[in-house]
Amino acid sequence: MARDERGSRKACCLVSEILEEAGLDREKARTIRKQVLEGIILLCRWQLERMDAAASTTAGKSGRARKVEVS
Numbered sequence: 001m002a003r004d005e006r007g008s009r010k011a012c013c014l015v016s017e018i019l020e021e022a023g024l025d026r027e028k029a030r031t032i033r034k035q036v037l038e039g040i041i042l043l044c045r046w047q048l049e050r051m052d053a054a055a056s057t058t059a060g061k062s063g064r065a066r067k068v069e070v071s
Contacts, residue, residue, distance in 0.1 A: 019029070 019025075024032075
């Protein structure tokens with residue numbers, strides 16, 4: 001058990017203990033991190049596709065902002 005000069009436990013050890021008690025081991029954390037990063041990549045690709053589609057549909061327009069009624 002890691003302790004600093006005052007005898008209290010280090011924050012990293014407390015976090016590790018909490019994660020262990022929650023059933024989150026290193027491999028599970030790695031899997032979750034990978035899924036989150038893959039989700040971010042997918043979101044970015046989707047946004048780029050939307051931007052490309054919007055650019056192709058507005059290519060012939062004047063480029064000015066348009067007024068949209070909000071009710």
